[in-house]
Amino acid sequence: MKNALQFVDTNKQRFLDELIDFLKIPSISNSPKYADDTKRCAAWAMNNLKAAGLENVELIETEGYPVIYADWMNAGADKPTVLIYGHYDVQPVDPIEKWDNPPFEPVIKGNTIFGRGTADDKGQVFVHFKAIEAMLKTNGKLPCNVKFMVEGEEECGSNHLEEVIRTCSEKLKCDYAIVSDTEWFAAGLPTICYALRGLSFGEVTVTGPNRDLHSGTFGGAVDNPINVLCRMMAKLTDENGKILIPGLYDNVLPVSEKEHKLFSELPYNEEKYMEDLGVEALNGEKGYTTLERAWARPSIDINGIYGGYTGEGAKTVITTSATAKISLRLVANQNSMEVSKKLEAYLRSIAPKSVKVDYKYLHGAEPVLVELDSKPVKTCEKALEQAFGKKPVYMREGGSIGIVELFGSVLKAPTVLMGLGLPTDNIHSPNENYSLDNFFGGIKASIIFLEEIAK
Amino acid sequence: MKNALQFVDTNKQRFLDELIDFLKIPSISNSPKYADDTKRCAAWAMNNLKAAGLENVELIETEGYPVIYADWMNAGADKPTVLIYGHYDVQPVDPIEKWDNPPFEPVIKGNTIFGRGTADDKGQVFVHFKAIEAMLKTNGKLPCNVKFMVEGEEECGSNHLEEVIRTCSEKLKCDYAIVSDTEWFAAGLPTICYALRGLSFGEVTVTGPNRDLHSGTFGGAVDNPINVLCRMMAKLTDENGKILIPGLYDNVLPVSEKEHKLFSELPYNEEKYMEDLGVEALNGEKGYTTLERAWARPSIDINGIYGGYTGEGAKTVITTSATAKISLRLVANQNSMEVSKKLEAYLRSIAPKSVKVDYKYLHGAEPVLVELDSKPVKTCEKALEQAFGKKPVYMREGGSIGIVELFGSVLKAPTVLMGLGLPTDNIHSPNENYSLDNFFGGIKASIIFLEEIAK
Numbered sequence: 001m002k003n004a005l006q007f008v009d010t011n012k013q014r015f016l017d018e019l020i021d022f023l024k025i026p027s028i029s030n031s032p033k034y035a036d037d038t039k040r041c042a043a044w045a046m047n048n049l050k051a052a053g054l055e056n057v058e059l060i061e062t063e064g065y066p067v068i069y070a071d072w073m074n075a076g077a078d079k080p081t082v083l084i085y086g087h088y089d090v091q092p093v094d095p096i097e098k099w100d101n102p103p104f105e106p107v108i109k110g111n112t113i114f115g116r117g118t119a120d121d122k123g124q125v126f127v128h129f130k131a132i133e134a135m136l137k138t139n140g141k142l143p144c145n146v147k148f149m150v151e152g153e154e155e156c157g158s159n160h161l162e163e164v165i166r167t168c169s170e171k172l173k174c175d176y177a178i179v180s181d182t183e184w185f186a187a188g189l190p191t192i193c194y195a196l197r198g199l200s201f202g203e204v205t206v207t208g209p210n211r212d213l214h215s216g217t218f219g220g221a222v223d224n225p226i227n228v229l230c231r232m233m234a235k236l237t238d239e240n241g242k243i244l245i246p247g248l249y250d251n252v253l254p255v256s257e258k259e260h261k262l263f264s265e266l267p268y269n270e271e272k273y274m275e276d277l278g279v280e281a282l283n284g285e286k287g288y289t290t291l292e293r294a295w296a297r298p299s300i301d302i303n304g305i306y307g308g309y310t311g312e313g314a315k316t317v318i319t320t321s322a323t324a325k326i327s328l329r330l331v332a333n334q335n336s337m338e339v340s341k342k343l344e345a346y347l348r349s350i351a352p353k354s355v356k357v358d359y360k361y362l363h364g365a366e367p368v369l370v371e372l373d374s375k376p377v378k379t380c381e382k383a384l385e386q387a388f389g390k391k392p393v394y395m396r397e398g399g400s401i402g403i404v405e406l407f408g409s410v411l412k413a414p415t416v417l418m419g420l421g422l423p424t425d426n427i428h429s430p431n432e433n434y435s436l437d438n439f440f441g442g443i444k445a446s447i448i449f450l451e452e453i454a455k
Numbered sequence: 456m457k458n459a460l461q462f463v464d465t466n467k468q469r470f471l472d473e474l475i476d477f478l479k480i481p482s483i484s485n486s487p488k489y490a491d492d493t494k495r496c497a498a499w500a501m502n503n504l505k506a507a508g509l510e511n512v513e514l515i516e517t518e519g520y521p522v523i524y525a526d527w528m529n530a531g532a533d534k535p536t537v538l539i540y541g542h543y544d545v546q547p548v549d550p551i552e553k554w555d556n557p558p559f560e561p562v563i564k565g566n567t568i569f570g571r572g573t574a575d576d577k578g579q580v581f582v583h584f585k586a587i588e589a590m591l592k593t594n595g596k597l598p599c600n601v602k603f604m605v606e607g608e609e610e611c612g613s614n615h616l617e618e619v620i621r622t623c624s625e626k627l628k629c630d631y632a633i634v635s636d637t638e639w640f641a642a643g644l645p646t647i648c649y650a651l652r653g654l655s656f657g658e659v660t661v662t663g664p665n666r667d668l669h670s671g672t673f674g675g676a677v678d679n680p681i682n683v684l685c686r687m688m689a690k691l692t693d694e695n696g697k698i699l700i701p702g703l704y705d706n707v708l709p710v711s712e713k714e715h716k717l718f719s720e721l722p723y724n725e726e727k728y729m730e731d732l733g734v735e736a737l738n739g740e741k742g743y744t745t746l747e748r749a750w751a752r753p754s755i756d757i758n759g760i761y762g763g764y765t766g767e768g769a770k771t772v773i774t775t776s777a778t779a780k781i782s783l784r785l786v787a788n789q790n791s792m793e794v795s796k797k798l799e800a801y802l803r804s805i806a807p808k809s810v811k812v813d814y815k816y817l818h819g820a821e822p823v824l825v826e827l828d829s830k831p832v833k834t835c836e837k838a839l840e841q842a843f844g845k846k847p848v849y850m851r852e853g854g855s856i857g858i859v860e861l862f863g864s865v866l867k868a869p870t871v872l873m874g875l876g877l878p879t880d881n882i883h884s885p886n887e888n889y890s891l892d893n894f895f896g897g898i899k900a901s902i903i904f905l906e907e908i909a910k
Binding site for chain 1: 756
């Protein structure tokens, strides 16, 4: 391993030159205008993987852009297999006029590289390309079996990825998965994200009278579906921010003492958080900190509401129906479908007899939690600490990442989110950038992780 | 007066023929296609008023269709002046295929005349044309001074009427006003409507974060403006349907014992009411009947609500703001502007610190109440009872009628709603119709009213 780490130090400039070549290809997947470039980018990445020494480098074709597959499976059946995920496509560049340099002509300023895809995700996935190369070029072998899956549609919805994972589940079979497509909590703070919230999204419509009524003639006598919907929505939570859906907290894994301590040690500044959002106060479940509320507790949001007259000015109408789109964020061990059923039953139970209730489940995602004491998490901790000289911090993520859920549900593999970005990377925005410390440190962390996970 | 009433009986066929001529003119005011017809209709009505013996018959021009003015002011300054209001324009006829007979070729079946404008409002305003004719042709004079104001834009918003009333307030000056453009509570039940509710319409927007947020990343930590708005809207009323705005009931004239008794004697069928609306339950302020809630109590309705994602499917967004359009129906002696201020203050008081509140007053109308024991109401009661052989019932109306409010606020004249339509008249719909009993009885009632009001 020592040789591999040295190899990184002596090949920094070449690695960087190769990264710049990778970044120069405008693989914007959401615009047909860049279809050829995006395919060219996949070919470039395949060649780089081959040059690194990976075997069975191939394209898994989809109706969209292909998924790049590569592996090195010679470590033996007694060694674990690690699947490394990333994506070679990038976001569009608008507003182009806000870039200080052209997005596809990468520029290095100080210790930071600027350009589209630097952090999201070319610069992050390329870390693992170079880690494999360093190990194979210095030792001729890897300590464990490795597979790559690098997709080209992450920035336009990953529409064909689930199909690929399900169809090729045997090919993609692994013991652990690594995803490097997230951020550290702050610069200088190596971070492991060990949990994601799930989602249960539904839509409720309450219907009252069979036609729009004149609010003068009927106001006060007939229950107004909008007033009713608002009363129902107000009953989603109590005055302490607790969700009132019966049984909702049944399977919720509590925030542990250890997690509470880990989160409270993070350099989180509530004043800055509020200033950034432009709000004068936060609000949420009593008894929990803001980070706990956003990461480790279920939450309920009305994502959209509409009913009646929504144009300019006034119209004195009592409408027939009103609709709310409601999403719940879930934590381990809640289940999206069960939660949806509980929500529906609750909505029906609190609706007055004056209205009919229609409920439609729209979609969901399961929460993910990799135990803090599990082998992949502990290994990742060791790898980041050795590579960056600093003990990593732990965080959870409030949103869902589809790919992680699929790794869990289809491949049955726990996933480590070894993100290498920073909150200042401007991903999806002008002047996207990426720390070269994180790039080179990341390559070393990947080497150490693969070495340690094999033990 | 006896002669005048006899004149009605002996001229029935001619009156009916004239009404049919009036009805044949398609004076659809909301379509430019019928502009010439609508103007022709005004000319026809002017000629008929002249033939009836009215003086100073003229057009008050507006930017839209003219208002017909006519008067007979020879009763002397010690006699009251009565202003009679109606309109010569009619609704469109769509869906034309649902008419059993062509809308502008009136047909009599049994004791009912079918055609557009029969009840709304040609057949009702024409009653007064013929009452004046009967009195002038038999006695050469009227017992009181009379003015007519017959507009041509009632079915397209009366957009120029307020200007006319304000500009010509001296010309239109009167002691009492009669409006015949409403309905009886039921067939065979002569009805006096003695009160209208007012209106206070506003719009509230609550604003939270300065940008749309990802509901995964922020859900549970940041107060969602839609959730907040719903919680605020749920606090507009309590569980007994009482409006919670402080001071809202301060000036509310209670429903008197007498009114409670009058309303409870009306042939109102709650089962049919609900069946017609397609609802299985009603809801409203506890301690009041449905008619009292709709007519004589303040009510609050959300007429429109919107915020966040309102398209198809799901979008996991926490939006920046949400808006509700809120109207209050007012009863004597509430004031629309005062109520608006109370609503705004209340909304601000219940909003959490996590959001900003913007409130916009949109428009209002004052409630109208003519005392049951007042001279015009008592006179109308006598007139209807003598003309129809049945003591009239009393009702209020939940909506506002702009013209009545203007008569009150600009001309300072109490208005009697001597409506002659029936709930089965299909106004604004195919097969509009009008009872000939109400037509001929109405002419007599008008004669008696003018005779009695002069005493």
